[in-house]
Amino acid sequence: MINPLFTFQIEAVQNRARAGSFVTPHGVLETPSFAPVGTQATVKSLTPEQLSDLNASLILANTYHLHLRPGDKLIKEMGGLHKFMHWSGPILTDSGGFQVFSLAKKRVIDQDGVTFRSHIDGSKHRLDPEKSIAIQENLGGDIIMAFDECSDPYDMQYSREAMTRTHQWAERCQRAKTRSDQALFGIVQGGIQEDLRQESAQVISNLDFPGIAIGGLSVGETKPEMYRILEVLDQALPGEKPRYLMGVGTPEDIINGVRRGVDIFDCVLPTRLARHNAAMTRFGGRMNIVNAQYAQEEQPIDPQCECYTCQNFSLAYLRHLVISKEMLAATLLSIHNLHTLIDLVNQIRNSIIAGEFEDFFQQFDQKYAENKPAGRMQI
Amino acid sequence: MINPLFTFQIEAVQNRARAGSFVTPHGVLETPSFAPVGTQATVKSLTPEQLSDLNASLILANTYHLHLRPGDKLIKEMGGLHKFMHWSGPILTDSGGFQVFSLAKKRVIDQDGVTFRSHIDGSKHRLDPEKSIAIQENLGGDIIMAFDECSDPYDMQYSREAMTRTHQWAERCQRAKTRSDQALFGIVQGGIQEDLRQESAQVISNLDFPGIAIGGLSVGETKPEMYRILEVLDQALPGEKPRYLMGVGTPEDIINGVRRGVDIFDCVLPTRLARHNAAMTRFGGRMNIVNAQYAQEEQPIDPQCECYTCQNFSLAYLRHLVISKEMLAATLLSIHNLHTLIDLVNQIRNSIIAGEFEDFFQQFDQKYAENKPAGRMQI
Numbered sequence: 164m165i166n167p168l169f170t171f172q173i174e175a176v177q178n179r180a181r182a183g184s185f186v187t188p189h190g191v192l193e194t195p196s197f198a199p200v201g202t203q204a205t206v207k208s209l210t211p212e213q214l215s216d217l218n219a220s221l222i223l224a225n226t227y228h229l230h231l232r233p234g235d236k237l238i239k240e241m242g243g244l245h246k247f248m249h250w251s252g253p254i255l256t257d258s259g260g261f262q263v264f265s266l267a268k269k270r271v272i273d274q275d276g277v278t279f280r281s282h283i284d285g286s287k288h289r290l291d292p293e294k295s296i297a298i299q300e301n302l303g304g305d306i307i308m309a310f311d312e313c314s315d316p317y318d319m320q321y322s323r324e325a326m327t328r329t330h331q332w333a334e335r336c337q338r339a340k341t342r343s344d345q346a347l348f349g350i351v352q353g354g355i356q357e358d359l360r361q362e363s364a365q366v367i368s369n370l371d372f373p374g375i376a377i378g379g380l381s382v383g384e385t386k387p388e389m390y391r392i393l394e395v396l397d398q399a400l401p402g403e404k405p406r407y408l409m410g411v412g413t414p415e416d417i418i419n420g421v422r423r424g425v426d427i428f429d430c431v432l433p434t435r436l437a438r439h440n441a442a443m444t445r446f447g448g449r450m451n452i453v454n455a456q457y458a459q460e461e462q463p464i465d466p467q468c469e470c471y472t473c474q475n476f477s478l479a480y481l482r483h484l485v486i487s488k489e490m491l492a493a494t495l496l497s498i499h500n501l502h503t504l505i506d507l508v509n510q511i512r513n514s515i516i517a518g519e520f521e522d523f524f525q526q527f528d529q530k531y532a533e534n535k536p537a538g539r540m541q542i
Numbered sequence: 543m544i545n546p547l548f549t550f551q552i553e554a555v556q557n558r559a560r561a562g563s564f565v566t567p568h569g570v571l572e573t574p575s576f577a578p579v580g581t582q583a584t585v586k587s588l589t590p591e592q593l594s595d596l597n598a599s600l601i602l603a604n605t606y607h608l609h610l611r612p613g614d615k616l617i618k619e620m621g622g623l624h625k626f627m628h629w630s631g632p633i634l635t636d637s638g639g640f641q642v643f644s645l646a647k648k649r650v651i652d653q654d655g656v657t658f659r660s661h662i663d664g665s666k667h668r669l670d671p672e673k674s675i676a677i678q679e680n681l682g683g684d685i686i687m688a689f690d691e692c693s694d695p696y697d698m699q700y701s702r703e704a705m706t707r708t709h710q711w712a713e714r715c716q717r718a719k720t721r722s723d724q725a726l727f728g729i730v731q732g733g734i735q736e737d738l739r740q741e742s743a744q745v746i747s748n749l750d751f752p753g754i755a756i757g758g759l760s761v762g763e764t765k766p767e768m769y770r771i772l773e774v775l776d777q778a779l780p781g782e783k784p785r786y787l788m789g790v791g792t793p794e795d796i797i798n799g800v801r802r803g804v805d806i807f808d809c810v811l812p813t814r815l816a817r818h819n820a821a822m823t824r825f826g827g828r829m830n831i832v833n834a835q836y837a838q839e840e841q842p843i844d845p846q847c848e849c850y851t852c853q854n855f856s857l858a859y860l861r862h863l864v865i866s867k868e869m870l871a872a873t874l875l876s877i878h879n880l881h882t883l884i885d886l887v888n889q890i891r892n893s894i895i896a897g898e899f900e901d902f903f904q905q906f907d908q909k910y911a912e913n914k915p916a917g918r919m920q921i
Contacts, residue, residue, distance in 0.1 A: 203862070203863075203866045203868055204859070204862065205863060205868050205870045207868065207869055207870070208869040208870065208873075209870070210850075210870065210873065210874075211854075212850075232862070232865065232866060233837070233858065233861075233862040233865075237837070237838060237858065240838065241838075241840060241856060241858055241859070242840075247856070247858075247859055248859065249854045249855055249859075458612070458616070459616060459619065459620075461620060461621075471589075471591075475590075475628045476628055477620060477626070479612065479616065479620055479626075480583070480620070480626055480627065480628075482612075483582070483583065483611070483612040484582075484584060486611065486612075487582045487611060489582055489584050489586065490586055490587040490869055490872060490873075491584045491586070491587065491588070491589065493869060494587075494589065494869075494873075495589075
């Protein structure tokens with residue numbers, strides 16, 4: 164079931180880390196890749212041109228949000244998501260599942276799908292595998308996701324049930340799909356239980372999706388648990404397909420993910436931290452821009468950083484913008500934070516191609532450990 | 543008292559309208575010119591590069607706001623306003639007077655200056671001519687303004703008193719000034735009384751400032767009253783100096799101002815309207831982007847507009863951003879609104895140089911009249 168519109172070529176491998184190219188109808192995704200999140204068809208506070216300047220290659224948009232507002236049918240009538248949001252590069256849409264399950268008391272799950280109430284106006288809606296695919300076909304992203312169920316990682320019984328439903332739904336998504344210019348990725352679930360993850364990897368691999376996503380991680384488990392599951396999956400998944408670790412995006416998780424065979428990442432973290440006045444640093448640290456120590460600081464966030472913000476603005480200015488509640492603060496911090504992660508995956512990629520990834524990782528890991536007590540902010 | 547750093551050359555005249563060039567240490571200001579307002583050292587929601595792309599030439603920043611936060615001394619230590627906000631073009635700072643007098647119950651005026659309480663923390667401050675100049679010298683704008691007092695235009699007695707103080711303060715500002723790389727503009731006051739305006743024009747002209755500002759208009763008087771005062775001043779002011787009409791920036795007021803000899807304008811209107819979800823149209827109309835009629839509109843705000851927003855985004859998308867409370871809405875609408883006014887002054891300038899300004903005005907005026915009932919929004 165090879166679709167010539169979507170091919171994945173692995174260009175270099177070092178231990179488990181891979182550098183590759185995933186071809187999509189809207190451009191080639193060089194991996195490892197980090198995707199900024201544009202929940203409502205906009206990466207918050209940035210124009211598409213500012214994203215291009217950041218060398219963003221893949222953008223994620225959220226099916227749940229866009230289905231409710233402005234509506235996937237409207238977006239289809241407007242020529243699809245690329246035209247609607249003026250982004251000509253690759254787009255990935257999620258299935259809506261994760262958002263719906265996060266609604267907690269506002270949703271009821273059955274074997275067939277989920278009934279939920281909108282967070283906007285309380286209106287009643289239904290999402291199931293067929294509906295999720297229909298919505299994602301209307302949106303028109305390049306990569307679309309199977310409708311899955313993410314469980315509490317520490318609830319073994321629920322993890323099994325959710326995994327089983329995820330497998331049934333994956334098949335239904337595959338049958339429901341009609342567009343050949345979209346790549347449907349299957350999703351592996353199974354919480355933090357190795358046997359479930361192995362089973363899920365087997366089932367999803369057998370369905371022969373053009374790419375495989377790893378769901379249900381970074382949802383409350385510890386970092387060692389997450390890394391152990393990634394190692395299990397690295398062994399259990401087919402090597403020739405791109406692997407996407409959903410919702411993960413701290414520098415340390417990205418580099419540790421690549422080291423365990425992951426190719427694609429996405430996370431709201433860089434733009435969300437920016438709106439909470441925090442700058443990400445290269446080795447996992449965070450700076451609270453409001454801190455009085457920056458009031459008279461002529462230096463930028465990071466004198467070695469090559470982003471637009473660090474090239475042109477002092478910490479004193481950024482702090483002034485934040486304290487004055489100026490919108491430009493979120494824009495400039497989003498640019499810096501996204502650059503930090505996009506630059507990291509690019510450096511990782513280059514180090515894999517150069518056969519130096521393990522050295523790169525060891526250096527990162529040492530700086531990360533040194534940096535750790537220096538004030539990691541929680542958002 | 544000619545300063546070679548600041549020269550004004552009139553390149554073309556048609557009736558009372560003038561096209562000129564005002565040289566500043568940070569570049570040439572081609573007039574007529576419209577200055578976007580960057581109250582807190584940022585034109586809200588835009589990067590300096592986005593302003594450059596709009597061909598903005600002059601930016602206004604507010605002395606009152608920057609003195610209180612982050613402090614003019616800090617900005618001086620950071621290398622001045624140009625470096626602080628990363629804007630290499632000309633900057634104009636106001637005197638702080640207008641903002642302080644707007645504080646109403648929070649300020650007390652005496653012959654010497656004004657005592658007021660900060661809108662931020664209630665702390666007590668004092669502003670007088672010498673202090674205003676010292677602050678503006680710390681900020682380091684190219685054009686700085688004399689400390690003046692704006693009166694209620696319908697209070698004749700108060701208008702005379704405020705004008706008299708303004709004249710005394712203008713002389714004190716001139717004496718207080720120490721930097722030769724800044725041009726100090728005097729300000730004419732006098733409300734809507736022709737005799738006061740004539741007297742004020744005479745006094746301020748005699749002080750031989752390199753440029754003259756017209757204060758106290760667009761503060762509650764009618765448009766015919768404003769235009770009549772502009773005609774009086776056009777006769778009373780020296781022809782060879784640039785004239786700046788403070789705080790005025792609707793399309794109709796700009797074109798009517800140029801027709802009465804004004805060269806420079808500034809206004810918060812385009813960016814403020816943008817944050818209130820309104821797009822300006824070329825002939826004085828305003829579109830409320832939230833209107834349901836735009837929900838499925840594939841066209842941009844104005845298909846003939848050449849701004850970045852109109853070239854790339856549909857009304858349906860802009861409405862989606864506004865309704866979803868996305869920050870990008872303010873950015874895209876600010877770009878369109880500022881483009882509308884900057885493009886207007888450029889067209890006016892070209893028409894004056896081509897000897898076609900009167901035709902241009904008549905066409906504008908007709909469209910303005912037709913457009914008027916169509917829904918001018920009040921902000």
